[in-house]
Amino acid sequence: MSAVRAEGLGRKYRRRWALSDCTLDIPAGHVTGLVGPNGAGKTTLLNLAAGMLPPTTGVIEVCGGVPGSGADQLAKVGYVAQDAPVYSGLTVDEHIELGARLNPAWDAGLARDRVHRVGLHGKQPAGKLSGGERAQLALTLGLAKRPELLLLDEPVAALDPLARREFLQDLMSAVAEHELSVVLSSHLVADLERVCDHLVVLVDSRVRVIGEVETLLSEHHRLTGPRRELGSLPGDQEVVAASHTDRQTTVIVRTTAPILDPTWTVGQLGLEDLVLAYLSKPVPNRPALEVLR
Amino acid sequence: MIWLTWRQARVQAISVFAGLAFITVVLLVTRPALEATSEFSDDEALYTATLLAMYLLPAVLGVFWGVPMVSRELETGTHNVAWNQTVTRARWLGTRLGAGALTAMVATGLLSLVVSWWASPIDAIAGTDPEASFEPRVAPLAFAARGIAPIGYAAFAFVLGVVLGMLLRRTLAAMAVTLVVFTAVQVLVPTLVRGHALPATEETVVITMDNIRGLSGRDGMLNKLTVEQPAGAWVLANETVDANGDVAATLPNLSGCLPPPPTDRGAAPPDRIGVEQCFDRLTELGYRQRITYQPASHFWPLQLIETAFFLALSGLLGWFCLRRIRLLH
Numbered sequence: 001m002s003a004v005r006a007e008g009l010g011r012k013y014r015r016r017w018a019l020s021d022c023t024l025d026i027p028a029g030h031v032t033g034l035v036g037p038n039g040a041g042k043t044t045l046l047n048l049a050a051g052m053l054p055p056t057t058g059v060i061e062v063c064g065g066v067p068g069s070g071a072d073q074l075a076k077v078g079y080v081a082q083d084a085p086v087y088s089g090l091t092v093d094e095h096i097e098l099g100a101r102l103n104p105a106w107d108a109g110l111a112r113d114r115v116h117r118v119g120l121h122g123k124q125p126a127g128k129l130s131g132g133e134r135a136q137l138a139l140t141l142g143l144a145k146r147p148e149l150l151l152l153d154e155p156v157a158a159l160d161p162l163a164r165r166e167f168l169q170d171l172m173s174a175v176a177e178h179e180l181s182v183v184l185s186s187h188l189v190a191d192l193e194r195v196c197d198h199l200v201v202l203v204d205s206r207v208r209v210i211g212e213v214e215t216l217l218s219e220h221h222r223l224t225g226p227r228r229e230l231g232s233l234p235g236d237q238e239v240v241a242a243s244h245t246d247r248q249t250t251v252i253v254r255t256t257a258p259i260l261d262p263t264w265t266v267g268q269l270g271l272e273d274l275v276l277a278y279l280s281k282p283v284p285n286r287p288a289l290e291v292l293r
Numbered sequence: 294m295i296w297l298t299w300r301q302a303r304v305q306a307i308s309v310f311a312g313l314a315f316i317t318v319v320l321l322v323t324r325p326a327l328e329a330t331s332e333f334s335d336d337e338a339l340y341t342a343t344l345l346a347m348y349l350l351p352a353v354l355g356v357f358w359g360v361p362m363v364s365r366e367l368e369t370g371t372h373n374v375a376w377n378q379t380v381t382r383a384r385w386l387g388t389r390l391g392a393g394a395l396t397a398m399v400a401t402g403l404l405s406l407v408v409s410w411w412a413s414p415i416d417a418i419a420g421t422d423p424e425a426s427f428e429p430r431v432a433p434l435a436f437a438a439r440g441i442a443p444i445g446y447a448a449f450a451f452v453l454g455v456v457l458g459m460l461l462r463r464t465l466a467a468m469a470v471t472l473v474v475f476t477a478v479q480v481l482v483p484t485l486v487r488g489h490a491l492p493a494t495e496e497t498v499v500i501t502m503d504n505i506r507g508l509s510g511r512d513g514m515l516n517k518l519t520v521e522q523p524a525g526a527w528v529l530a531n532e533t534v535d536a537n538g539d540v541a542a543t544l545p546n547l548s549g550c551l552p553p554p555p556t557d558r559g560a561a562p563p564d565r566i567g568v569e570q571c572f573d574r575l576t577e578l579g580y581r582q583r584i585t586y587q588p589a590s591h592f593w594p595l596q597l598i599e600t601a602f603f604l605a606l607s608g609l610l611g612w613f614c615l616r617r618i619r620l621l622h
Contacts, residue, residue: 052375053622074379081373086299088369094300101296102378141374 001064003028003181004049005148008058011044016262020205022058026183026198028148031175033192033213033276036202043082045202046153049183050079063148075105078147082154084138088127092120095137096144103145111144118170128149131158143174150175152184156191168195189272199271201278208278213271220274221259222267223251234261241277246256252277253283294380302393305358309350309400316404320411327414333427340415340427343408347438350404351446351473354397356468359454362389363618364464372621384620386541390455390611394448401447409439420525420589431592432527433483436590440596445603450475452610459614459621482599488529490598491591495533496523497583500572502565504582510551515544515571521580525589536579545578547571 002213004026011019019041026032034042047053048060051068060066065073071141086095092115100106115122118136120129126137135155142150155171156164175182186192192199199216201208209216222238227249230239244250251268253259259266269277300305316552323339333340363386376382409416416435419427428434437443453475458467498504498520507519519531535541550563550571563571587595 007303047622052373052376054620068376068382071381071384074377077377079373079377081370081377085370085373087371087374090300098297098300098374099378102380104379138374142377145379167530232442291439 001027001028002061003030003032004060004062004183006048006058006060009045009048009055009060010057011041011048011053012056017205019048019202021056022205022207024040024200024207024210026200026210028063028181028182029179030198031172031182031184031196032198033188033189033196034183034200034202035192036185036187036208037279038187039101040202041205042187042202043153044205046079046151046183046185048076049149050151052079052081057186067211075103075145076148077151078142078145080135080142080150080152083158084131084135084155086126086129086134086137088125091123091125092129093122095126095141096122099141099144105146105155107144107146110146111140132160132163132167135159137232139167139171147180149181152182154185154187154200156186164191165194166169168235171195172238183197189275199275201275203279216274217269217271219256220252220254220269220277222225222269222273223249223253223259223261223264224267225249226262228263241280294384295392297375298389298392302358302362302389306396309354309358313400313404313407315583316343316406320407324411327411331414331418333415333418336415342410343412344434344438347408348479350401351397351443351450352472354400354447355450355454355471355475358393358397359451360456360467360471362393362455363463363621364458364462364467365495367459367462367621368464379416380551382621383615386455386618387615390452390614393455394451394607394611397451398444402441402444405438405440405443412439423522423524429525429527429589431525431587431589431595433487436483436487436592436595437479440593442596442599442603445600445607448478448607449478449603449610452607452614456614456617459617474538487595487599488527488587490602491587491594493529493585494526494588495583495585497581499576500533500580500582500602502569502572505572508550510544514546515550518582520584522584523586523588526586527591528584528586530583530585532583534581534583540583541580544580545575547574577586 002025004024007023009019009022010017012048022041022045034045036042048055049062049067051073062073063076065076067073067077090098095264096111096115099111100108118133118140119136120133126134129137129201134156139155156167159167168191184192188290197213198211199213200210225248227244227247230242230251233239233251233253237255238255240252240254242249242251320343323336327333327336337431366375375385412435415427416430416439419425419429430436430439437446450471454467454471457471457474458464461467461470500518500520504521505518506521508515509517518533522531533541533544550568
């Protein structure tokens with residue numbers, strides 16, 4: 001069962017492609033981080049998944065349905081857009097009432113408890129809330145709707161580091177409690193490191209890498225050794241990034257096979273290094289070599 | 294959905310109905326004085342104010358109720374909240390469009406009812422006395438401020454505001470464009486369309502001393518005649534036609550009708566007999582005066598047609614809105 005499945009998905013704004021040729025499969029039941037620099041197409045992908053935006057090319061399927069195709073589909077997907085928009089003229093209580101009236105599966109107990117726990121005052125107009133409180137209110141609306149999939153676009157961007165940690169912890173406990181899938185975007189890997197078990201890296205409107213965090217970490221290696229040409233690497237080692245000094249070469253490779261070359265010092269990568277490696281300029285394709293062992 | 298619609302629009306709704314209540318009180322207080330008299334020259338200011346209120350209300354509803362309904366959500370990003378509840382966009386918009394248009398129609402209908410009632414003594418005089426200084430209600434000035442047509446205008450202005458707010462996505466710009474488009478329609482319909490909505494009555498009369506109401510010319514040359522008009526009618530044309538029944542572009546050069554040109558000092562000013570002879574000769578030459586008008590009896594049929602036209606237009610725009618909202622992002 002896929003939470004989000006896309007094939008050849010693309011979206012064009014006037015002349016610019018915000019997302020192109022995106023093929024991915026995000027499994028259900030996971031917390032998936034969507035990382036990429038600003039303008040990489042994260043928001044576009046989330047908007048497409050929420051049905052806020054129709055695709056220009058390709059298809060996208062969310063929880064087994066076409067995004068935004070009807071009330072049933074809307075019930076399955078919760079979406080907290082960038083900057084956590086709320087009605088500034090409505091109070092916190094009125095937002096909760098809005099959710100209760102517009103969602104048949106509304107979990108009133110959850111909403112009430114959450115509002116109380118995060119310290120929101122019911123009578124306070126949403127326009128007077130701080131960025132963090134607004135994010136909490138928007139998340140409450142998204143969670144109490146009891147969707148199968150929750151999409152969060154930069155949910156912590158407006159929060160200070162402490163509030164960020166609390167928000168994400170809170171999100172994680174809600175995820176564990178209600179068994180929902182989450183896709184959340186951020187341009188900061190550190191935010192995602194603690195909470196995501198899946199990762200999608202978007203660069204220049206394309207998917208650069210996608211997979212389970214654990215697998216990704218075990219498949220990527222940092223190789224350090226005397227300076228050499230990259231052409232001499234075995235063909236099953238995909239070079240993600242490379243840098244040279246006068247005497248030394250550092251490459252980040254992806255391979256499922258063990259590293260046998262004894263001239264390399266093999267190091268493990270953290271998630272942040274891994275993402276940064278993908279964000280840097282891609283290494284031009286080298287001709288695939290026969291594997292010589 | 295109704296709850297949210299009401300919650301978001303209640304301030305605007307209450308202000309409009311409070312305004313209506315105020316106008317109603319003023320008109321209730323001043324009405325007894327109208328009934329007691331047939332001399333309305335003191336009431337001209339209030340009469341003009343009622344016309345103004347009737348003209349303004351649909352425009353205000355379109356600009357301040359219709360436009361922000363969608364554009365404000367797009368501007369503040371709250372469409373992301375609204376469209377991600379378990380309610381389709383079509384239902385979200387349909388409810389607001391329906392409730393808004395209905396409220397706008399009720400508000401305008403109420404004002405029209407009160408204003409029509411208040412002005413009925415004036416309209417009665419204007420409908421029977423061709424010399425009355427107020428226009429009859431079938432004529433454009435009062436027509437748009439009486440009866441049921443304003444209900445059609447209100448629905449149209451409101452839906453127009455929603456459509457433009459949706460297409461332009463910017464509240465302020467959409468407000469300005471709505472005002473311009475609505476005003477243009479309100480000017481074009483009476484000048485180009487309404488007169489032809491029902492076949493106008495045509496009457497061709499002989500020009501006589503009794504029915505002549507105006508004649509003008511230059512340098513002793515006659516170029517325009519007007520004759521007495523039927524009471525309470527909206528006159529579309531009052532023109533002189535020649536023997537073939539065509540509108541006379543020029544009138545024959547007859548002496549005696551008009552004062553001589555100022556250069557001709559010796560000539561005497563026209564007397565009654567001279568003018569009479571002048572008309573007789575015009576008649577001999579086959580000239581007649583043709584009056585084209587919508588009679589007072591056409592008031593309700595025209596109101597019905599116009600209301601239906603504007604409601605149909607609103608329905609069409611509303612349908613477009615509901616189709617279009619799916620593609621909006």
